[in-house]
Amino acid sequence: MKFLLQPLTILTFLPLAGVLVLAFIDPGRKNVIRWIALVTSLVTFLVSLWVFSMFDSSNPDLQLEAKYPWIQVAGWNVYYYLAVDGLSILLVMLTAFLTPISILSTWSAVEDRVKDFMIFFLLLEVGMTGVFLAQDLFLFYIFWEFTLVPMYFLIGIWGGPRRVYAAIKFFLYTMAGSILMLVAIIFLGIKADTFNVPTMLVRLPDLYATGTIPASVQMLLFIAFAAAFAIKVPMWPLHSWLPDAHVEAPTAGSVILAGVLLKMGTYGFLRFNLPLFPDASVQAAPWIALLATIGIIYGAAVSYAQSDVKKLVAYSSVSHLGFVMLGLFALNPEGVAGAILQMVNHGLSTGALFLLVGMIYEQTHTREIKVYGGLWKITPIFGTIMLIASLSSMGLPGLNGFVGEFTILLGAFGSEAIGNPWYAGISALGVIMAAVYILYMFQKVFLGPAGEITHHHELKDLNWREIITAIPLVVFMFWIGLYPKPFFDILAPAVEKLLSALPL
Amino acid sequence: MTPPTFIDFYSLLPYIILTVWACIILLVDLFIPKGRKGITAVLAAIGIAVSLGYSITQTGIEASGFTDMISLDGFSTFANVLLLASGLFSIALSYGYTKRMGIERGEYYTLLLFSLTGMMLMAQASDLIIVFLALELLSIPLYVLSAISRKLQSEESGLKYFLLGAFASGFVVYGTALIFGATGSTNLSVIFSQAASVGTSNLLLTIGAALLLVGFGFKVAAVPFHMWTPDVYQGAPTSVTAFMAAGAKIAGFVALFRVFATAFPSVASNLTDILWALSALTMIVGNLIAISQTNIKRMLAYSAIAHAGYVLMAFVPYGNETVSATAVAAGLFYLAAYALSNFGSWAVVIALEKSEGRGLGIDDYAGLAKKYPALALCMTVFMLSLIGFPPTLGMVGKFYLFRSAIAGGFTGLALIGVITSLISAYYYLRVVVNMYMKEGDPDVEREPWLGLTTSVTAIATVVVSFVPQFLFLLAYTAVLR
Numbered sequence: 001m002k003f004l005l006q007p008l009t010i011l012t013f014l015p016l017a018g019v020l021v022l023a024f025i026d027p028g029r030k031n032v033i034r035w036i037a038l039v040t041s042l043v044t045f046l047v048s049l050w051v052f053s054m055f056d057s058s059n060p061d062l063q064l065e066a067k068y069p070w071i072q073v074a075g076w077n078v079y080y081y082l083a084v085d086g087l088s089i090l091l092v093m094l095t096a097f098l099t100p101i102s103i104l105s106t107w108s109a110v111e112d113r114v115k116d117f118m119i120f121f122l123l124l125e126v127g128m129t130g131v132f133l134a135q136d137l138f139l140f141y142i143f144w145e146f147t148l149v150p151m152y153f154l155i156g157i158w159g160g161p162r163r164v165y166a167a168i169k170f171f172l173y174t175m176a177g178s179i180l181m182l183v184a185i186i187f188l189g190i191k192a193d194t195f196n197v198p199t200m201l202v203r204l205p206d207l208y209a210t211g212t213i214p215a216s217v218q219m220l221l222f223i224a225f226a227a228a229f230a231i232k233v234p235m236w237p238l239h240s241w242l243p244d245a246h247v248e249a250p251t252a253g254s255v256i257l258a259g260v261l262l263k264m265g266t267y268g269f270l271r272f273n274l275p276l277f278p279d280a281s282v283q284a285a286p287w288i289a290l291l292a293t294i295g296i297i298y299g300a301a302v303s304y305a306q307s308d309v310k311k312l313v314a315y316s317s318v319s320h321l322g323f324v325m326l327g328l329f330a331l332n333p334e335g336v337a338g339a340i341l342q343m344v345n346h347g348l349s350t351g352a353l354f355l356l357v358g359m360i361y362e363q364t365h366t367r368e369i370k371v372y373g374g375l376w377k378i379t380p381i382f383g384t385i386m387l388i389a390s391l392s393s394m395g396l397p398g399l400n401g402f403v404g405e406f407t408i409l410l411g412a413f414g415s416e417a418i419g420n421p422w423y424a425g426i427s428a429l430g431v432i433m434a435a436v437y438i439l440y441m442f443q444k445v446f447l448g449p450a451g452e453i454t455h456h457h458e459l460k461d462l463n464w465r466e467i468i469t470a471i472p473l474v475v476f477m478f479w480i481g482l483y484p485k486p487f488f489d490i491l492a493p494a495v496e497k498l499l500s501a502l503p504l
Numbered sequence: 505m506t507p508p509t510f511i512d513f514y515s516l517l518p519y520i521i522l523t524v525w526a527c528i529i530l531l532v533d534l535f536i537p538k539g540r541k542g543i544t545a546v547l548a549a550i551g552i553a554v555s556l557g558y559s560i561t562q563t564g565i566e567a568s569g570f571t572d573m574i575s576l577d578g579f580s581t582f583a584n585v586l587l588l589a590s591g592l593f594s595i596a597l598s599y600g601y602t603k604r605m606g607i608e609r610g611e612y613y614t615l616l617l618f619s620l621t622g623m624m625l626m627a628q629a630s631d632l633i634i635v636f637l638a639l640e641l642l643s644i645p646l647y648v649l650s651a652i653s654r655k656l657q658s659e660e661s662g663l664k665y666f667l668l669g670a671f672a673s674g675f676v677v678y679g680t681a682l683i684f685g686a687t688g689s690t691n692l693s694v695i696f697s698q699a700a701s702v703g704t705s706n707l708l709l710t711i712g713a714a715l716l717l718v719g720f721g722f723k724v725a726a727v728p729f730h731m732w733t734p735d736v737y738q739g740a741p742t743s744v745t746a747f748m749a750a751g752a753k754i755a756g757f758v759a760l761f762r763v764f765a766t767a768f769p770s771v772a773s774n775l776t777d778i779l780w781a782l783s784a785l786t787m788i789v790g791n792l793i794a795i796s797q798t799n800i801k802r803m804l805a806y807s808a809i810a811h812a813g814y815v816l817m818a819f820v821p822y823g824n825e826t827v828s829a830t831a832v833a834a835g836l837f838y839l840a841a842y843a844l845s846n847f848g849s850w851a852v853v854i855a856l857e858k859s860e861g862r863g864l865g866i867d868d869y870a871g872l873a874k875k876y877p878a879l880a881l882c883m884t885v886f887m888l889s890l891i892g893f894p895p896t897l898g899m900v901g902k903f904y905l906f907r908s909a910i911a912g913g914f915t916g917l918a919l920i921g922v923i924t925s926l927i928s929a930y931y932y933l934r935v936v937v938n939m940y941m942k943e944g945d946p947d948v949e950r951e952p953w954l955g956l957t958t959s960v961t962a963i964a965t966v967v968v969s970f971v972p973q974f975l976f977l978l979a980y981t982a983v984l985r
Contacts, residue, residue: 073976076907113874138903142894149888152933156941164941168933175929179922183915186907 335411661739772823821912870944
């Protein structure tokens with residue numbers, strides 16, 4: 001039972017305490033339920049700060065390890081193994097940070113079956129945190145798959161009109177990738193005689209060198225893992241579940257989906273594909289860069305064509321995560337560090353955009369761009385925050401998005417692994433295109449004469465709760481935008497260690 | 505012929521307890537007035553519980569009895585415990601159901617007990633003659649049980665099961681005869697040593713083994729011997745179906761494991777391809793046809809077929825000495841996981857079932873989560889477990905199965921396994937969609953035993969998945985030598 005007292009165990013499973021309490025509350029007492037969920041997630045956030053305070057950013061290795069034998073039968077060698085390092089700490093913090101914000105955003109948006117909603121939401125937090133902390137492939141797989149279940153219910157019960165279709169599509173799409181990864185995990189586990197990633201990393205070079213795992217098999221394993229992660233990211237052309245899931249999901253679901261769940265995909269590439277399959281990673285880099293570039297341009301072009309604000313933001317994620325993938329597979333310090341920071345940035349800005357779209361949707365029940373107009377005059381606070389989030393999303397200097405995209409492009413231009421500056425050159429167009437579709441949207445909705453909806457509706461500006469929900473995100477947008485050094489300092493040693501193991 | 509000694513009887517003790525008890529109940533039941541047959545159910549449950557207790561005390565003991573006709577080892581103990589637990593669950597499911605459906609009769613429980621004894625004998629048999637006797641002892645009461653509700657559908661189900669079952673028994677007898685012809689013995693270990701000396705090229709032996717495979721394939725509902733399954737499962741009273749889907753399947757598989765792993769490793773190279781194809785076909789056909797079902801009993805029947813394919817997958821490399829141990833252990837582990845989720849889901853089906861076959865459509869589950877959240881949650885757990893999704897025992901079990909298949913060098917088969925699991929997610933999720941995302945007004949029978957079965961199996965499915973070590977060790981010590 002000693003493992004229960006480890007900081008990372010507490011961080012991961014604390015939301016379960018909230019679930020347990022909620023299980024015994026009368027479903028009718030909605031406000032009590034909301035407060036319990038909020039307090040649970042806030043305490044979890046405090047624990048994440050405690051974990052952060054113990055984290056030594058100068059150390060590139062895994063830290064705060066909680067490692068206990070779990071299933072030790074006949075070559076299984078499965079450990080309960082949680083640990084954090086520079087690659088994952090920011091994403092762990094992001095998860096703990098976005099969850100209370102999302103819960104706060106549901107205060108008036110979710111009225112139906114509040115208890116179930118909060119239970120699923122807290123379960124989702126357990127799964128996501130576990131994904132970023134697990135260092136044993138068996139454990140990782142459990143957390144990874146488990147996140148599907150609560151998200152499936154969040155979309156399927158509280159979503160829009162086509163929610164059932166979107167939920168099943170989300171579930172099956174993601175599962176389709178995961179099962180290939182499962183086969184690869186089992187294969188690796190048998191060959192390396194362990195599921196424990198750090199031990200595996202020690203044993204794999206020998207297996208590759210002696211030909212026990214030939215290069216072609218390494219590539220297949222890379223592809224199997226990549227299938228699971230690429231669907232989650234989602235990389236073009238595997239993205240088609242995302243717009244459906246986003247449009248149908250309730251606001252809080254969209255925020256978490258864009259903010260954290262998609263990062264599980266890019267994180268998977270970072271944590272598993274690069275170190276486990278170093279040769280295959282280098283070989284695949286140009287191809288991944290190609291897909292990422294197509295994704296950037298495609299996502300941006302399709303965003304421009306959307307008439308629904310939420311769909312626009314959803315497609316912009318395809319474009320933005322293309323940047324993250326491009327940075328990761330630049331396989332140099334700028335690219336990888338920029339990619340990790342951009343994961344956080346995307347979580348903040350797109351999370352904020354979904355949050356704000358949700359707030360206005362709650363009042364008007366429409367997201368059609370053409371029925372809005374002149375919103376800024378009526379709701380100035382909303383307009384201002386929306387402007388900041390939009391500018392952050394399109395990468396305006398001084399805000400977080402710029403720092404991430406700039407570093408990524410810097411990395412991609414000089415990347416040996418990609419070997420062709422054209423990918424970076426074309427991708428840079430994506431930044432301009434982002435400015436086009438976001439400004440277009442902002443202009444139609446907020447400026448100009450009042451539209452159909454804005455004319456007829458008695459629109460209210462943000463209330464205090466909504467402002468409190470959005471402010472923390474804005475603070476971080478400025479912080480990362482103006483002074484990103486502390487964030488890069490956290491990443492740098494771990495990134496350097498990661499890259500030093502690659503054959504470049 | 506030496507007279508039987510104490511150890512002979514000791515090795516069969518749980519079996520003997522149950523048989524004697526079943527005979528006693530048969531007599532006692534005559535004095536139990538109509539309408540109070542619940543007492544018979546309780547008596548039957550007590551007998552099973554006592555036998556289960558003895559089975560558990562036999563853990564770790566190895567012996568053979570009656571001139572090597574019967575084995576007692578970790579394998580048989582594991583199977584007996586699993587089978588007896590299935591028997592207990594079946595009685596828990598039957599208690600209220602038979603009353604409600606107007607088929608409450610004392611002989612129901614006696615037949616169930618006799619069938620259970622057949623299953624246990626199947627797990628302990630180390631001679632093909634005993635295997636055949638056990639097979640008939642397990643089957644004949646089941647034929648009667650399927651037809652017990654005297655409705656047209658139920659009678660059809662009993663007849664269909666009987667005709668095809670008798671046909672399958674014929675295969676087993678014929679196979680046994682050929683094997684006797686090839687080796688001069690029906691004893692498994694003698695067959696093993698004889699087979700080693702005649703070599704792999706012995707056609708008679710291979711055909712005999714293949715015929716046995718047909719017989720067992722029928723009992724476990726493997727494609728292409730599965731045709732009876734959906735009709736029989738649908739027509740039989742649901743409590744009987746649950747027993748059939750778990751008990752008969754476990755018994756079929758343990759016999760398959762024991763006979764093939766102890767007698768026929770020498771013909772493994774001839775059978776590997778056949779087993780591979782059987783396993784792949786069973787997974788594919790079972791899962792594909794399940795998609796189009798609208799009746800939950802039929803859907804679960806096809807899902808039961810599919811699961812036979814998964815267990816078979818572990819068994820494909822049985823001739824490979826290094827993996828045969830883990831293969832059998834993985835199969836047993838999965839059977840335990842499957843039995844838990846299986847009983848749980850049938851319990852939910854029984855809770856929703858009305859007379860005259862109403863309440864059995866998948867549509868009838870609409871709105872269940874709003875009205876009966878606990879029941880819907882349990883059903884979700886079972887569905888996730890049957891898909892093989894964490895955090896459930898089904899996921900750990902499938903992981904184990906895939907692992908032994910890949911370790912045996914059958915990565916392609918494992919791929920078919922994971923892809924068909926994905927297909928299965930589609931139809932299992934449809935139940936979840938109905939429960940949580942559709943509006944409806946389902947009506948549920950509230951029976952304490954049913955509720956207990958549902959909650960116990962659901963909790964076990966989740967909790968054991970976090971602490972599976974003991975089950976692993978049990979399955980692993982159950983390895984056949």
